[in-house]
Amino acid sequence: MNIHFIAIGGAAMHNLAIALHKKGYRVTGSDDEIFDPSRSRLQTHGLLPKAFGWFPEQINSSIDVIILGMHARKDNPELIRAQELNLKVYSYPEYLYEQCKEKKRVVIGGSHGKTTITSMVMHVLKELGHKFDYMVGAQIEGFDTMVQLSHDAPIAIFEGDEYLSSPIDLRPKFHWYKPHVALLTGVAWDHINVFPTWENYVEQFTLFADTLASDATLIWYLMDPELQKIADHLRPDIKSLAYDELPCALTNGKSTVTFNGNNYTLSVFGPHNLQNLNGARLLCAELGIADDTFFKCISSFKGAAKRLQTLRSEESAAVFLDFAHSPSKLEATVKAVKQQYPHRKLVACMELHTFSSLNKDFLPHYKNSMQEADMAYVYFNPKVVAHKKLPPINEEMVRVAFGTDNVTVFSDTDKLQQTLHSLNWENSNLLLMSSGNFSGIDFKEFAKGLF
Template identity: 50%
Template sequence: MKTHFIAIGGSAMHNLAIALKDKGYEVSGSDDAIFEPSKSRLEKKGILPEELGWFPEKITSDIDAVILGMHAHQDNPELAQAKELGLKIYSYPEFLYEQSKTKTRVVIAGSHGKTTITSMILHVLNFHEKDVDYMVGAQLEGFDCMVKLTKDNDFMVLEGDEYLSSPIDLRSKFLLYQPNIALMSGIAWDHINVFKTFDDYTDQFRKFVASITPGGVLVYNEEDAEVVKVVEDAENYFRKIPYKTPEYEIVGGKVHLKTEMGDIPLSVFGAHNLLNLEGARHICHTLGIMDEDFYDAIMSFKGASKRLEKVEREDKGILYKDFAHAPSKVKAVVKAFCEQFKNEKKYGFLELHTYSSLNPVFLEQYDHAMDGLDEAIVFYSEDALKIKRMEPISPDLIKEKFRNENLKVFTNAEELHAYWDLLDKTQGVYMMMSSGNFGGLNLTK
């Protein structure tokens, strides 16, 4: 099968391209910007575009599938050529469904926790040598590529994202998967540039539940009131399995899960991660993994990339980074950090740089998000606001919305870096929360 990727350099797109190459497909692609690690990984597989840009001449009538990434625009010249030739154009999730429609599809959805839960499930299955197809949005230890597609596997585990499928397909990605087994971890308003109201956002999850195949299974977080409401309002037939935070305690700085089989020591921490773990356990049980085997495997789970990930510093200082940028994620991470390091001086840094996080209306969602930290720092770039054509935001407004008068607010990367350089990283503990890089801040030294 001959496939062409428009915007092949994306974190999800390049993994799918590699998976198809490994499956024996003929793969080509284009992009106007490709960064690491996508660049090196594509080059290793021999599918890195020779030059950056869009080339309509690459789109020929013998291509079986054109896969369109979100990075491309509606007026992309390669997309126009594909339409002109009448080629089959897939969004990323649409193509994944085509590859998995004869399999049992397990879809993990939620505003937060879905990457970690998917990662936990894959870790347990890999530990017990249970082979499945999968797609997950973070790099995992022991996995070379975060998409796997085979002809023979019976199951496919998919991280289900509620964001748009492609520039020409404005459905939420997870609505295309039609899960046989699903999980919903939580609902907290996000992506307000697309979903203008909370009800509009929540409606995507209502549609997701409605897309579960008849007689399927939904594992859901019973501690989230919005999730419970969506589940209770569902009219289609499926089996409902609720889960909640399990009992645990912190002994000697290490989290121990309390189970019928005794205390289970874990390599991750935070109540939200224990809640994620419980959801993963129920999903694994539906896949034939008994609890004893689940706990045996989960002890060695160290977390997904950029999810409470410990950074190895040259000075041996204690520093973690997390992809957290949405309010619910920030609150969960800060709470976990404060619980884990009760007796240490705690520094928390948050970068605001998404459309949602820089919107004055949405900023209300961050109220008290940084409470409990000894030093709370928020950074956003005034230049980023200009690039996004958004109105200026004052540091005072940030403090007001966070309900935190002691908040330090930086709007210039150089000033943030100067403050950072003055801190003795061997004193106290540090949490860095961003889906960006704090203006190029080096966290290892």
């Protein structure tokens, strides 16, 4: 099987390329630019293109499959050549389905928490020695890649992203997978460049529920009003299971869950993680894993990268890193850290980095989202705003949008870093939140040098 990737350098694409290479397929790829960690990882596996750019002359009838990444455009010369030759062109999620259509498919979706729950389920299955294929949106401790595909694993666990499949396939990725077991964490408006209205965004989750396989199970978060509506109108063959936040006790900064009379100390914390944990428990039960077995395994789960990840922890200070960028994620993450360490000062620092967050019409959705922090710093890079071809924003505009007196806004990463270094970190926590890197911060090195 000869497979060629157009735009091989993407986070998801390069992981799929490595997974198929490990499975024994002949993999080639192209891209106009590739950055680390994708670049070094592709190089390690002998998959890094010899030259950057698009080379339509290399597209020929010996290629069995083309996989098209979102980074490519509809007028990509390699894509045009593949279409002229009538080669089969797949989107990333379409090919995942193709690889796993004979397996039991499990999909975790929702506007927040899907990476964490996928990671939790993967952690439990690995602890128990189960064989499974997977695709997850973050690097997880104990797993070499974000994608694994095999010939013999009976189960496939997918993180279900609602973003578009490819430049020529404008369906959300998670509409492709047709799961036998699905979980939805909640619905909070995101990707406004693709789903310009709330109604249009919510509709994607309703449509997802309709894609479930016959006699499937849908697990959903009880307190989300949109999921309640979806659950009320499921097909009669679908089993509906709702979950809520697990109650826990807080002792010396550790969360302890009591379940069926047994106590389990966790390495993760916060209301969202306790919701995620309960959802993961129900999902694992659908895979035949008993509750007590689940809790014994999950006690050692430390979280996925950038999902309330502990970068540094000392006796009186800690640094956490989170992917939070939407208003609901931001508010929940700030609140979680403050609740876990109520006697420490919390400095919450977030970057406006996505198309939605940098859109001046979307900014008012951030009102009061960082009010739980003692000090709140918001950063944006004007060059990123211009690159995304959005109307300019300024520091005062952002400050007013967030709406609380604890917020200070920066548009210069050096000034932000200098300010953070100047603070007294005794009895304090720093929470860094971004889908980017604050224009070049090495998070682990920054945490090491902070106090």
